[in-house]
Amino acid sequence: MTQIPESSDFAGIRNWVFDLDNTLYPHHSNLFAQIDTRMTAYVSELLELPRDQARVLQKELYREHGTTLNGLMVRHGIDPDDFLQKVHDIDYTHLAPDPALGAQIRTLPGRKFIFTNGDRGHAERTAAQLGILDHFDDIFDIVAAGLVPKPARETYDKFTALHRVAGADSVMFEDLARNLAVPKALGMKTVLIVPRNFEPTFAEIWEQDADKEDDVDYVTDDLAGFLTAVNPAAAKA
Known part of the structure; x- marks a missing residue:
């Protein structure tokens, strides 16, 4: 199910698609x-x-x-x-900015998207607090999806039709394996983001998605570190 990422594995990636909650920020931030x-x-x-x-x-x-x-x-x-x-009327100030993540996302080659079951306002506030909002080309939220959430195929179809994102030049990062099944079927690379050190809550999540193991190419509990390993710009630095 998992591999240690090599930068060469991601050399052809030009579309980087990220879920928002518990993906762009760590699970332990709560x-x-x-x-x-x-x-x-x-x-x-x-x-x-x-x-x-x-x-x-x-x-x-x-x-x-x-x-x-x-x-x-x-x-x-x-x-x-x-x-x-x-x-979404919550306190974002407890979410720590992540300059390391921002540096990696900023230098990724090609286009970067947030694809979330939340709404745009929540995504913008979260990304702004993290210090990464300006690094994305667009946000595809639950409203853009016609209020039909992932993992529904029609929602991915709307996203891919709008941004022409599918195939071997694309990758999706998610904290739920079930939401990687369609991207995998579309030929995208798939990366599952898990809680730090596989915290106990992850066991419950994974039990619900155990049948999706074949849809996950990579697993990491450190998104910034993973991007550093696969980012061609980081390899040249």
Whole structure:
């Protein structure tokens, strides 16, 4: 499933596609935990449920519909704009800027994209806090996807049609193996981002995606370090 990356393996890559949450920033920063908490609160308030019951339902919606938002839209017809605004009303200041990551992304050859199940505002605020926003050519968010989340094939089709991203000159970085199945089928290289030192929470995530092992070419818990290893510009420095 995994290989030690060589810069030559990525010499032909011209399209670099990154998921956002728990990918461009490390899992241990707990930024997404704030969103997760707000989603539980949203479900609790919407359905007048105790927090523990709302939490169980939220996770059920996520498993069955790809995102909590999609599940709430299907089952309860909620306003997606209201949901996205409320769950992304979080504190970004605890997320540390990552100049090492920024330096690598900036010098990658070709185009760079953020492809997220979150919304553009959240992606922009997160990337700005990390100090990497200006290094991307575009952000493809859940609104651009017609509110249909990854891993739905139609969402990737919209992204690839818009930006002509597919094939052997492209790579996708993700923290969920299930979201790498379509990119792999499109001929892209795939990189799974895991929590630092494979923290215990990762075991639960991987158990849900164990059947996607063949869709993962590389695994790393250090995105900046991985990019340093495969970035032709870094090799020449």
